[in-house]
Amino acid sequence: MTRVHDMGGRFGDGPVRPDPEQAPVFAADWHARALAVTLAAGALGRWTLDESRHARECLSPADYTRFSYYEKWIAALADLLVAKGVLSRDDLTGHGGGGAHPLAGRRLAAENVARTLARGGPADRDAGPGPVFEAGQAVRALRPAANRLVEGGHTRLPAYAAGAQGYVLRCHGNHVLPDSNAHGLGEAPEPLYSVRFKAAQLWAAPEHPDDEVILDLWQSYLEPA
Incomplete structure (x- = not known):
């Protein structure tokens, strides 16, 4: 793998400087939403954890270096949704058709989130x-x-x-x-x-x-x- 994300042990990127203060779990409200929608979409069963990791790695180098952490998540998720036929590009821009989605029955209901996360996905x-x-x-x-x-x-x-x-x-x-x-x-x-x-x-x-x-x-x- 020679993609830009493989940064471990690489020189020239500057030192890692941990924040001495306790940083919030989510620095912005939309970060929590990005995590939530990624988990909910994963529950549709159309891709694996490894496929989702690969989707983030496949972002263009220019996007990968300029995107923040959760921007990478959302960009890769959008690519997966289109590649797997779950949504169209028109859907993502708000110009898709209406009506119930064929996968609506697989939605991750709020009351099942804690149990699903606790169960995880053993490999x-x-x-x-x-x-x-x-x-x-x-x-x-x-x-x-x-x-x-x-x-x-x-x-x-x-x-x-x-x-x-x-x-x-x-x-x-x-x-x-x-x-x-x-x-x-x-x-x-x-x-x-x-x-x-x-x-x-x-x-x-x-x-x-x-x-x-x-x-x-x-x-x-x-x-x-």
Whole structure:
């Protein structure tokens, strides 16, 4: 993945400066509405969490860099709604037809929101291959960090870890593979590992070379070191 959103470990973007004061959960009223409409639209069942992540990644670099956090959410949601045939561009501009929507029966009712959020969307699965790596084993993240199923597609392997050697901390069992699920190719569950990397393996001049970064990586992202 070479898109602009993959910013982890990148130089030149300036330091991260956390707000010393407790920031509000939503800095503006419309931020809460953006979250609400995104969750409600997701409840329609027309796309997966991985597809929604990929939609945000597919925003043009110019839009991605100038949009605020929730502007990215809304822009990606609009793209998904049109791409999946839920709404038309005319609908989004207020010029669509009237009447009840065919998906109205799937709406997320207010009284069901808390229960739905508490249930979440577990991604662990019983199906899939068994683990080939064990705790303590040296592994290497594949280079380049890319989706091996879809050219330019979604992956959860960050670019800064590509080619780095780490050690398996634990296996979490089989989980849905985002590289497949984001593109309608099925869940394709496979083992998911926590892998620890020395900072010196990831960056040329780390401030604290012995610090460790722990990444959750799928089996197909790794090879024996």
